[in-house]
Structures are given as C-alpha cells and as structure tokens.
Amino acid sequence: MKNANLGWGQRYMWLRYHDLPPHARHNTHIILKLQIPVGLTIQNCRAILNQTARRHETLRTTYHFDLDGDPYRVVRPPGPCPLVVVSTEEDGTPMPAEVMERLGGAEFDIAVDWPIRTSVITTEGVPQQLVLVLNHLAVDMWTVTELQRELQLNCTAVLARRLAAIEPVRHRPSDLIRYETTLDPGPALAYWEKEIESIPPDAFGDRRRHGVPPETRRATLVSPALLAASRRIAARQKVWPSQVHLAAYTALMAAYTGGPSFDHLTFTGNRENGPYATVLTCMFSPLLLRVDVSDDPTFTELLARVGDRFEQAREHAYVPYDEVAELLARKGARLASEFNFIKQVTLESRARRSRITWQTPPEDHGADTYVRVDEWKDAVVIALSAASSVMDADSIERFLRAWETTILSYDATPDALRTSDIAALAGFAPAPPPSRRTESRNIPDKAAEEVLAAVVGQANGLAEVDPAQSYTGTGGRVLRIPRVLALLRSHGWEGVTVHQLTGAAPLSALACLLAPAASVTPSPEPLQPGVRP
Numbered sequence: 001m002k003n004a005n006l007g008w009g010q011r012y013m014w015l016r017y018h019d020l021p022p023h024a025r026h027n028t029h030i031i032l033k034l035q036i037p038v039g040l041t042i043q044n045c046r047a048i049l050n051q052t053a054r055r056h057e058t059l060r061t062t063y064h065f066d067l068d069g070d071p072y073r074v075v076r077p078p079g080p081c082p083l084v085v086v087s088t089e090e091d092g093t094p095m096p097a098e099v100m101e102r103l104g105g106a107e108f109d110i111a112v113d114w115p116i117r118t119s120v121i122t123t124e125g126v127p128q129q130l131v132l133v134l135n136h137l138a139v140d141m142w143t144v145t146e147l148q149r150e151l152q153l154n155c156t157a158v159l160a161r162r163l164a165a166i167e168p169v170r171h172r173p174s175d176l177i178r179y180e181t182t183l184d185p186g187p188a189l190a191y192w193e194k195e196i197e198s199i200p201p202d203a204f205g206d207r208r209r210h211g212v213p214p215e216t217r218r219a220t221l222v223s224p225a226l227l228a229a230s231r232r233i234a235a236r237q238k239v240w241p242s243q244v245h246l247a248a249y250t251a252l253m254a255a256y257t258g259g260p261s262f263d264h265l266t267f268t269g270n271r272e273n274g275p276y277a278t279v280l281t282c283m284f285s286p287l288l289l290r291v292d293v294s295d296d297p298t299f300t301e302l303l304a305r306v307g308d309r310f311e312q313a314r315e316h317a318y319v320p321y322d323e324v325a326e327l328l329a330r331k332g333a334r335l336a337s338e339f340n341f342i343k344q345v346t347l348e349s350r351a352r353r354s355r356i357t358w359q360t361p362p363e364d365h366g367a368d369t370y371v372r373v374d375e376w377k378d379a380v381v382i383a384l385s386a387a388s389s390v391m392d393a394d395s396i397e398r399f400l401r402a403w404e405t406t407i408l409s410y411d412a413t414p415d416a417l418r419t420s421d422i423a424a425l426a427g428f429a430p431a432p433p434p435s436r437r438t439e440s441r442n443i444p445d446k447a448a449e450e451v452l453a454a455v456v457g458q459a460n461g462l463a464e465v466d467p468a469q470s471y472t473g474t475g476g477r478v479l480r481i482p483r484v485l486a487l488l489r490s491h492g493w494e495g496v497t498v499h500q501l502t503g504a505a506p507l508s509a510l511a512c513l514l515a516p517a518a519s520v521t522p523s524p525e526p527l528q529p530g531v532r533p
C-alpha cells in the first residue's frame with residue numbers, strides 16, 4: 001500500500017465529488033462497453049480484468065483525508081477485480097438493464113471501493129459484452145481509451161493463445177505525483193491571478209433576479225445537422241469542432257449578459273508535454289477562458305480569438321486547481337458557468353431532425369449555468385442547465401435554438417455573421433430593471449456558528465477563526481473543505497456545500513444555512529477548544 005497526495009489533475013474531481021449529493025455522484029462516472037469476441041469464456045474475462053487491475057494502480061486506489069484535512073490516495077495490493085455476471089435470459093435473476101442501472105447509479109465509497117466495477121453480460125452462458133463503470137477520480141477520457149485498447153489486445157491474444165503485445169507500464173500515478181512535487185506552479189498561477197483580476201464579481205449581474213426561489217432547469221437540444229456543420233467549419237477554419245461550439249456559446253452568453261466578454265470554466269487535458277504523458281490516471285484540468293467581443297467581431301474572427309485564448313489558457317493549465325479556486329475566492333469572483341465538450345462516438349441518437357426536451361436536472365453544478373456538448377455518432381447533443389435566478393425557461397430554449405441557428409448560418413454564409421447578428425438571432429428579452437437586493441436578516445443559530453468556526457479551524461489547523469470572514473479569508477484551504485463537511489456531519493450539522501465555502505460569503509452567513517443532519521455518524525474527535533469563534 002502506498003500513500004501519496006492527490007495529483008494535480010485529480011483535485012477538481014475531488015472537490016466536484018464532494019460538492020455533489022450522494023444520489024447525484026453517479027453522473028460523474030465513466031461507462032465503457034466492449035463487445036466480447038466469440039470464443040472467450042467468463043474465466044478468460046475474469047483473468048483479463050485481474051491482469052489489467054494488477055498492471056494499473058489507478059484501478060485499485062482509494063481516496064481519503066487525514067486529521068489535518070489533506071486528501072491522500074492509497075494504492076491497494078493486487079487482487080481479484082470485482083466482477084458481476086448477468087444473463088439476458090429470463091431465469092428469475094435481475095436483467096442486464098437493472099444490473100447496469102445499479103452498478104452505474106450507485107456512488108463509489110471512495111475510501112473503500114476500488115474505482116472500477118465490471119460486469120459480463122451473457123446469453124446462454126456465452127459472454128457477449130463487458131461493461132466497466134469507472135470513477136472519474138481515477139481516469140480521464142485518454143485513460144479510458146487506453147484501457148479499451150489494452151482490453152481488446154488482451155482478448156485477441158487470449159484467443160490466439162499468445163502473449164499480448166502490450167508495452168510495459170513505464171510510469172505509474174505515484175511517479176507522476178512525486179514529479180509534481182518538484183514543479184513550481186507559481187508562474188502559471190501568476191497568469192491566472194492576472195486573468196482573475198479582470199473578472200467581474202458577477203457575470204450575470206444585470207440578469208440576476210434576487211429573491212427568486214432556487215431552482216435549476218435543464219433542456220437538451222439534439223441536432224443531427226450540427227454534427228456535419230461543425231465539422232465542416234472546423235476543417236475550413238483549421239480549429240477543433242469543440243471550438244466552433246465554444247465560439248457560439250461565448251457569443252450567446254455575451255449577448256445574454258450584456259458584457260464585453262464572458263468568463264467561464266472549460267476543460268483540457270495535460271498530456272501534450274512532460275515525461276509522464278502516458279500515465280493512466282486523471283490528468284485533466286479546468287481552465288478559465290475570457291474572450292473579448294466588445295468590438296462586434298465576425299464569427300470568423302471570434303473563432304480565431306477563441307482558439308488563441310484557449311491555447312494561451314492551456315499553456316498555463318497545468319496547476320493545482322484548488323489554488324486557482326483560492327485565487328477566485330480571494331477576488332470574491334462568482335464562478336458563472338462551466339462548458340464541457342465530450343466525444344461519445346459509440347452513442348447514437350437516431351434523430352432525424354432537431355428537437356428540444358426538458359429534464360429534471362440530476363445534480364447541482366454549483367455554477368449558475370452548466371453546458372455540456374456531446375458529439376455523438378450521428379448528432380450533437382447540447383444540454384444547458386441554468387439557475388432560475390439567472391435564466392428562465394424561455395431564455396434557455398432561445399439560447400439552444402440560437403446556438404444551432406448560429407452554426408448552421410455560419411456554415412452556409414461564412415462571411416455574413418457578426419456577434420451582433422447572433423444576439424439578434426437569439427432575440428433575448430431585455431434585462432429586467434435591477435432588482436433590489438434584500439439583505440438577509442437571518443440570525444445564525446449560535447451553536448451552528450460556533451460549530452462551523454470550530455471545524456474550519458480544526459480542519460485547517462487554525463488557532464482562531466473569525467466568523468465575519470469568508471472561509472478562504474480566514475485561512476481555510478479549498479482542498480480541505482471535504483474534511484470540513486465531514487466534521488460538520490459528525491457533529492450533527494449539514495447544509496453548506498463546497499461551492500458555497502469557496503465563495504465570498506462570511507462564515508456567519510453560511511451558518512444560517514446549517515440545519516441538523518438527517519443522520520449522524522458519531523465522531524471520535526471532540527471539537528478543539530483552541531479554536532475561538
């Protein structure tokens with residue numbers, strides 16, 4: 001067993017995991033499905049999975065935090081990979097769909113479970129499909145692709161009764177983490193600090209409606225036409241298809257908010273350079289992206305700016321995300337939106353025309369809006385989740401339809417589209433008159449305030465905590481917030497989130513959100529009397 005800190009690329013997912021309620025954590029799982037070649041037995045499948053877990057320590061790693069609050073990882077010894085065998089026959093046992101829902105929908109107990117669940121689906125005892133459910137803390141999409149390639153090579157080799165032609169593992173996540181301790185993130189963090197200085201406190205300031213009941217809506221656009229159009233534009237302009245969608249998103253958000261730019265998080269991998277580019281682990285990073293549209297650029301110019309700004313940001317992306325979050329917190333900037341692009345070449349919509357559907361959001365993303373663009377085999381699928389305080393249902397639908405119209409119009413007439421035209425296409429209603437902020441008169445429960453201050457001090461080793469300060473303002477570290485939440489629950493309180501603790505609100509205001517926990521696991525650790533709220 002090996003103990004080590006989290007890798008830089010795991011820190012966003014560590015915080016994301018703890019920000020989600022347990023029933024929603026399955027939305028971060030990655031599911032891989034593989035057809036099993038004819039001739040393989042269940043025993044063959046089991047042996048291949050055991051060998052794969054033995055080779056890759058990321059598949060048998062658990063995640064913890066200690067008394068000081070710092071998270072760490074433990075590599076477990078090799079052993080049998082958990083495998084569930086399920087039959088398609090109606091023989092009284094659960095059917096594959098039911099089993100897959102259970103395996104994919106249950107959260108991982110990251111301190112106990114290996115970050116992998118596997119199932120073999122059989123028909124008349126013959127293996128047909130292998131399904132892997134993976135915890136995102138352990139893998140990114142590059143890792144998943146490599147695992148898929150390795151599993152296929154092993155299957156082929158077993159059938160041919162020879163050794164698989166797979167290169168030995170050169171570096172492990174433990175090696176990468178040791179390497180990261182030698183790096184200086186200072187220059188990259190200086191870049192982000194300069195970027196953050198220009199971020200407004202609230203990107204949705206003119207649109208935000210105070211006092212609106214908290215609710216999140218989500219709509220999804222499925223568009224077969226966008227797939228070909230975005231690829232044609234990408235080839236013509238020599239950019240990635242993801243950047244075509246990012247440009248449309250940027251123009252529409254700037255039009256909606258009325259700002260000269262729109263600041264948001266997007267994501268990138270960190271495998272282009274460095275000696276550990278082939279380590280199987282989670283190595284992606286969020287990055288802040290700012291693109292100026294104040295001079296009403298053409299969409300062609302906007303694409304170029306998006307590409308240029310993305311590359312600048314990516315050059316500085318390899319940093320511990322928690323330290324970027326602390327820079328944001330000290331600035332008091334509100335994280336307005338996240339944009340995520342994912343290729344899902346195995347999924348198929350079978351849609352013949354565009355359609356918008358509404359769903360109940362499965363989770364709270366913390367940010368005011370969250371956009372996920374999936375490039376499927378036959379369509380582009382765009383899901384937009386938005387808080388009711390910044391975007392109503394009509395605006396969400398207009399946003400999605402204008403997104404599609406923008407890209408299709410630019411594909412047909414590339415020289416005749418400016419960002420002002422995109423705003424006109426959307427036809428957003430004018431921003432409402434500024435709503436008067438009603439200052440909260442809630443008085444925190446004295447016991448809640450004292451407990452919150454005490455556990456913040458205990459998790460961060462602080463001798464004194466001032467409830468009038470924010471979490472980071474009083475010296476709290478973002479990476480230790482999960483420890484704070486666990487201590488709160490152990491002492492009978494819950495109600496605040498990772499996202500709220502990384503904000504600018506004073507601890508006294510957050511204490512107003514606390515309520516007695518529904519269930520409490522007694523803590524052996526008493527509150528430390530040295531912490532004075």
